[in-house]
Amino acid sequence: MNVFNLRVGILKLTSKIKLIGFDLDDCLFDSTGLSERARLKGIDAMLNLGLKVERNKAIEMIKEIVKEYGSNSSKHYNFFIKRLNQLESEIELSFNEQYKYIAAAVMAYHEEKIKSIQLFDDVEPTLIKIKDLNIKTAIITDGIPIKQYEKILRLGLDKYIDLVVISDEIGVKKPNPRLFDYCLKKFGLNGQEMVYIGDRIDKDIIPALLNNIYSVFIHRGGKYDTYKTGNKIPKETKPDYEITSLSEVLEIIEEINSE
Amino acid sequence: MNVFNLRVGILKLTSKIKLIGFDLDDCLFDSTGLSERARLKGIDAMLNLGLKVERNKAIEMIKEIVKEYGSNSSKHYNFFIKRLNQLESEIELSFNEQYKYIAAAVMAYHEEKIKSIQLFDDVEPTLIKIKDLNIKTAIITDGIPIKQYEKILRLGLDKYIDLVVISDEIGVKKPNPRLFDYCLKKFGLNGQEMVYIGDRIDKDIIPALLNNIYSVFIHRGGKYDTYKTGNKIPKETKPDYEITSLSEVLEIIEEINSE
Known part of the structure; x- marks a missing residue:
């Protein structure tokens, strides 16, 4: 047994952290960027x-609609075409034209979403290392189950993740802390044996804190990233850790284990 | 001007038929076959x-579900997985597994639908000849506008068709004859100046007959094809013509013109 294997062996025996939970969108893949491109x-x-x-006007319009x-x-494209037709006096589209444009836009949107979805570069190597450490993994995410599972399958995450908890599946939605409690119970663990990583203070960090789970805020440049929004994180909802690359979670585990 | 052009020229001037209407699914493309493959x-x-x-059992189950x-x-796949889980005592899928399978099935279904949709071989040549004759074309179809337009765009039909009438767009559904009347009015024509081609007696032939439009039943081997169902066509709803290839509509126009 070489030094590396020896170390892994020791970690396997002694790791306090038995489970790492992940948010999906804007944590494991660039959801915000993908949607914008699509x-x-x-x-x-x-x-x-x-x-x-x-074109620039159209881009501004669609951004406004997404915001509203x-x-x-x-x-989104239905509202886009309706706005264009009602608000712009020089444009008058027939019903047919309206549906044609909406259909074309939806087709192109989905094509891009299917073609370009991919994990952040640091995800697969980190998940492999976590598996080597014999630590279990879970995804805890909001969203329509079938849509979230489509992402998981397209991203090839299925083989790395031990449990997927999708809020609409059990009728509890983030930030309800029971979603996280449900996940802990599934593995027979308490909060201090789990780390949870997400990109939102309200939906990821707060429910983790309420379950006494080690909370990690990941800055991925998505729409809730506080580096981007400029929002300050209130002291009472401060995550235990803040990271910019998923690989940093390995150091966090080491730190917790050596406490 | 050669003989062919001369003939086309005469037809342009003298054709009684000014408009040809088409049903979309199972008339211009193999909708039934595509759905079955998907x-x-x-x-x-x-x-x-x-x-x-x-596998064979699964195929029988999904057929049953589609029928019901x-x-x-x-x-369909939700019901498939639910049935499997509730009715088959040896199968017990977790929520996660259920959604994973449903998502995978839906993804594969849509991929096939996008990849394999194509016009029947006789459609494009016939539409080109109809355009040469200076006869207008319309698609009259039931269905969700955006879905129907998606098919029209994927099939490349847009450039051949002068008007698309989708029932949900104007709030009138087949077999309401007003859908066909709406189309006639759009072109300022009466029924005897139009031919309509479809694969259903109830939704295509009857409303055409009620508008005094020349009705053509096309046998494409789809789920409503009377050659396949074995249903007899009642005398009072007999179409004016029955064809198996779209190109035959050109002969029908010649026949009507020479009446």
Whole structure:
């Protein structure tokens, strides 16, 4: 047994941390960036099909709509076309044209989402090392189960993750701490044996803290990243750790183990 | 001007038929076949992911579900997995496994639908000839506008069709004859100046007959094809013509013109 294996062996026996939980979107893959790129592909598909609107103006419009209706609405392009038709006096689209443009945009959007989804570079190496340490893994995420599982399968995460907890599956939504408690119970662990990593203070850090789980805020440049929003993290919801690369979680485990 | 061009020239001037209407699914492309192939791809995706069920049994189950819930339900695989889990005593899937299989099936289903959609071989040549004759074209179809337009764009039909009428767009559904009347009015025509081609007696032939439109039943081997169902066409709803290839519509126009 060489030194490396010896060390892994010791960690396996002594690690206080038995489980690492991850948020999915903007933690394991660039969800915000992917959606933004896909939305632009949708705009470009409409322009290529002959829609008469200035590209920059169209981009501003779709951003506004995403802000107003939320990023999970399935009707962004419907609202886009409706706005264009009602608010812009020089544009008058028939019903047919409206549906044609919306269909083209939705097709291009989904094509991009399927084609370009990929893990952050640091995810796979880190998950392999975590497996080597004999530490279990879970994804705890909000969202429509079938959509979230589609992402997990497309990202090839299935083989690395021991348990997936999707809030709509058990009828409890983040930041309800019972979602995290459910996950702990599944493995028969207490909070101090788990680390949870996410990109949102409200939905990831707070429920972890409430379950006495080691909380890690990851800065990925997504829409809730405090480095980007400029929001200060209130003292009472401060995560135990802040990181910018997932690989740093290995050091955190070492630190906790040596406490 | 050669003989062919001369003939086209005369037709342009004298054609009684000014408009040809088409149904979309199972008239211009093999909708039934495509859905069946896609459904099998979904089944195979679940089996490849490790679902323990005999393939032939799975195929029979999904067929049963499609029959019971209709071919347009978006929940076929949900029902499939639920049935498997509740009815088969040897199978017990966790929530996670259920969603994983459903997601995998839906992904494979859509991939096949996008990849394999194509016009019947006789459609493009016939549409080109119709355009040469200076006859207008319309698609009149039931269905969700954005889904139907997606098919039209993927099939490359957009450049050949002058008007698309999708029932949910104007709030009138087949077999309501007003859908066909709406189309006639759009072109300022009466029924005897139009031919309509579809694969269903109830939804295509009857409303055409009620509008005094020349009705053509096309046998494409889809789920409503009377050659396949064995159903007899009642005398009072007999279409004016029955064809097996779309190109035959050109002969029909010649026949009507020479009446």
